Amino acid sequence: MQEKADTWPDMWKKWQDTQADMFKDWMGAWTRMAGGWGQGGENAAQRSWPDAQDFYRRWLEYVQEMMGKFAVPTQGIGPDTFMKMFQAADIYSQLYALWMQMFEAYRKAIGEGGEYDFEAMSKVLETWAEEYRSIVQKVFAPALPEQLQWIAEIYSGEIPLLASGLLMHLWAPWYEYGRRMVDRGMKMEKPSPEAAVEVYEGWKQAYEESIGRLLRAPAMGYYREAAEKLRHTVDSLTEFNIVLTEFYAEIESTGAKSFEKLQEKLASMQAKGKAEPMSFRDLYRLWWETNEEIYIELFRTEEFSKLQGQLVDKGMQFRRDFQAYVEEATKELPFPNRSEMDHLYKAVDRLKREVRTLKKELKTLKGAGGEG
């Protein structure tokens, strides 16, 4: 009892001191943070958030100490639960710090001159993955029996690194594409069909090197079939859109040609002395007739016919893939799908033909019988 009586004033003082320190830390952290972020630039996060983390750490240590003193007995459901809670909080804190580091490194990598430094990011990732590994081990390792400790090892080591690397590889083409588009904007390029195709070609390349690779990879797991079909659908829709862009580019560039032709016609009319005022109606007629003429010229070319054929083919591919996906995704619903109906139609068609043939034979037989 005496021991406890001595403890209370100490604890009370300690609590007051801690609160005062924490308040100071807290105020300091906020001041620096506001200043740090306000100034921006390199290491802004490092300049501010470590203090905030100190504040959090101090609070955590204090609570752990207090709880340790109150924890009587020191084992059992209550203390274990508290201990796990605080361990989790600690891991949370470490993870948070780790992500902040990552964020800062990433910001630095793309911040300087807008160049994405692949090598630098890879190094950051390696370090990051190493720290991540130790954190994850803290989470999983104690929870696993000794024989299964290797699991924590796997999930904390190579896999996150590989996953991060993969993400970087997937992200890089889009970054490169975005940079090229920004360059285009800076150069104030005139919109043209060729430019549209180039933009889309760039998009296609980025897609092929990133999401396209993912989409074409085999799916696994319970939802495998539907996922596979959905991926094919998205992929074929993209391919359709690529040809559609080419198609529209042809149409647009022919529109430009038509306009030039119209200008030529108007200039020629003026040169021939037919420069008397014309009505909107006359101009409109000249406009649409010129367009018709130029477009029909385009439509007659083998190139256009081939492009149109490709467009239809890609459209059909998308439609087939989409139907396959819809059928897979809705197979549990209480109505028949198109393939099932087609199967029935086929059966009905065969039966109709059989009936028709049999009727004909019957008629012939009846005729023969009558004659006989």
Add this chain to the structure above:
Amino acid sequence: MFKEFMDPKFFVEELEDINRKLVKGAEILTTISDVEVEPTPKELVFEEDKMRLFHYLPGEALTCPTPILICYALVNRQYMMDLQSDRSLIRNLLGQGLDIYIIDWGYPDHGDRYVTMEDYIDVYLDDCVEVVRERTGCDKVNLLGVCQGGTFTAIYTALYPEKVRNLITMVAPFDFHTTDGLLNVWSQYMDIDNMVDTMGVIPGEFMNVGFLMLKPFQLMVDKYVGLMDNLDDPATVTNFVRMEKWIFDSPAQAGEAYRKFLKDLYQDNKLVKGELEIGGRRVDLKKITMPLLNIYATEDHLVPPASSIPLNDLVGSEDKTLYSFPGGHIGIYVSSRSQKELAPNVSQWLMTRCPEGRDGKQVCGLTARGIEGAQEPKMKTASKAKKPASSKAKKPAASKAKKAAASKAKKPAASKAKKPAASKARAAKKK
């Protein structure tokens, strides 16, 4: 440069005119509830699956007892021939005393994806011919095929010549390898199997996109701008809406039939090569030996003249006429010129080849009043018509047809025909 800017009075007048038309047009368009088509009375006499056979109620005493069976295309609806009472080829033909049956192919749906070209020709068309023969007591019918229906009737006639007295084809394609038509060009680059395997039946809307692209600015822009000019005229607006209804009332195409039509005809041109097979039988156009009237439209953008004309050189008929009609694929039915010329010429042509009914004798259980002194119609033959824009030099069939038409044009177009033998003799003489 613009008159509107340089002449304020003109500008104000134009503006006033447009506004007046818009207001009146809005009034008209909001009071039209729907448009009626197919005004000529008819009765359903036979149906099979989605196909229906109608018989037009005759208004006049028959001039020719041999019934005429009209086979329209699978694309679009047969009521183009009877769009409205003052623009009706059917009504005009009835007025000439003909007995008319018409096939309505209906609207194929997914259940019809396995319907083949053989089904259309060997089953539906043949069954209709049988029904007409049975109903009229005539052992032969006159067949009139329109557009794709013309191709079908030519194929049918080659397979069943014993059932056809006279063959008339209107704006029908036979030589599919002409480059005059965009459809002919585009179809060479289409993967038809891919389309049919994927869609099953080919939607009418899909077909319409292709048709609109044949004349994109005229059909998608100027047509509607033209309507603006006539918005204040109720009759014009109603007629326009009626035509719009027909244009976009487009049945889907049964997949298997579409596959064969496009691959064997459009892509491989098997009909003119003599390689087409229907139900395992080769289609030999030389087996068409009865009188043939082949009508084409000089400005046809869907079925160019170069595609229609070659039939006359491919058939075995001695009595064959190539009739060149000035106008387009649709104008041939609805233009005012068509109302005045086409039906009289077609019926005259039939009269001279329908000898049994001309003397008021009872034939096939019917008494035809006949036409006193029926004559060969005065119709423009190919040589007088505008030449087709261009056609492949490699296509001998087309050029031969032109030569044939040219030689025919040198002879008198019309002559009296009192009996069939005379008609045949005249045809032979022409050759």
